[in-house]
Amino acid sequence: MSGAEADGVVVWVDGRLVPAGAPALDAVDHGLTVGDGVFETCGFEAGQPFALTRHLARLRRSARGLGLGDPDEDLVRRGVAEVLAATPDPGRLRITVTAGPGPLGSARTSSRQTVVVAAGPAGPPHPARVVRVPWTRNERSAVAGLKTTSYAENVVALARATAAGADEALLANTVGELCEGTGSNVFVERGGELLTPPLSSGCLAGITRELVLEWSAAEGLPVREAAPGELAWSVLDDVVRGGATLALSGSVRTFVPVVALDGEPVEVGPLTARVAALYAVRAAADVDP
Structure with missing residues (x-):
């Protein structure tokens, strides 16, 4: 996974902004191998994400529904703040939480979640x-x-x-x-x-x-x-x-x-x-x- 400011996208993974081209995600992360993860997307403007509290509540509901532990909301909010501080223009914010590193099959073995926050451009609403x-x-x-x-x-x-x-x-x-x-x-x-x-x-x-x-x-x-x-x-x-x-x-x-x-x-x-x-x-x- 490429990192910060590639094609206008700023990326934060597990506590740090990731430089463009730097390794960022485990190759056997369960979110990558079997899609074992949840996410939220919201718009943002002037460094402020829209309806973040509601989005984080749904992120938690989705994680529970998938059998994952509750995401660390303080960590997620920290990632959001750091990403948006590096993103001056309005756009799209995505928060992804996966089950973390795991086997190549569907069984889940890790309790260490991966948290990714990314922001990038988005066009204005249109019919x-x-x-x-x-x-x-x-x-x-x-x-x-x-x-x-x-x-x-x-x-x-x-x-x-x-x-x-x-x-x-x-x-x-x-x-x-x-x-x-x-x-x-x-x-x-x-x-x-x-x-x-x-x-x-x-x-x-x-x-x-x-x-x-x-x-x-x-x-x-x-x-x-x-x-x-x-x-x-x-x-x-x-x-x-x-x-x-x-x-x-x-x-x-x-x-x-x-x-x-x-x-x-x-x-x-x-x-x-x-x-x-x-x-x-x-x-x-x-x-x-």
Whole structure:
């Protein structure tokens, strides 16, 4: 793993900033060999990460769900501070915690976690272009709802989207419900409401999703988590026909409308536009809501 300031990325590993090109990660780290790790990503500006407290709480939940010990939050916060002190421009912050060095197989033997904090550039939020892909999320998976480093499925799905001229792929779950994107939660505006799939669908409990629900409720806007089965995969056909609209949420993406589905232009819903404006105002007012 290369280190600090390579291609604008600053990297900190286990207590130190890593010079560009210096060895930084054990070759048999379980996060590398079998994807045995968890991570969080958030945006930052002027040296301040957005919603860091919520992200660290989810990092802990993911680690517990994977059977790892709780990450050392003081160590992680120290890494975040040192990385952002060396990163003047706004961008993307990633915190990764793995099971540490281990065997080449799936068995876990080490109790020494590896902690990596990295920061690099990220473009500003923009309306999304999405495509449907044929693969599914397994809502009954052992890691459903956990933010793990086992991201190969997302890499393949996002590559399909990119090849089609889009910037996100949407996935169903195994029972034909709309689930999520590769790195985003999805919202559907229809009938005067804005709905997002329930966590029982297998989607990630996104931090931005959480804030959209909380802030919208505080404003009295009709934004809610759908009931199980309420958002079938076929709702995307309604979007193409103009009977519904879409939005995406994510920690760097923020909350943005979808303007194209499978290469076809789609409208931006009025409630989606109101929620996007609300999110921008509330996020600007509190860096750690």
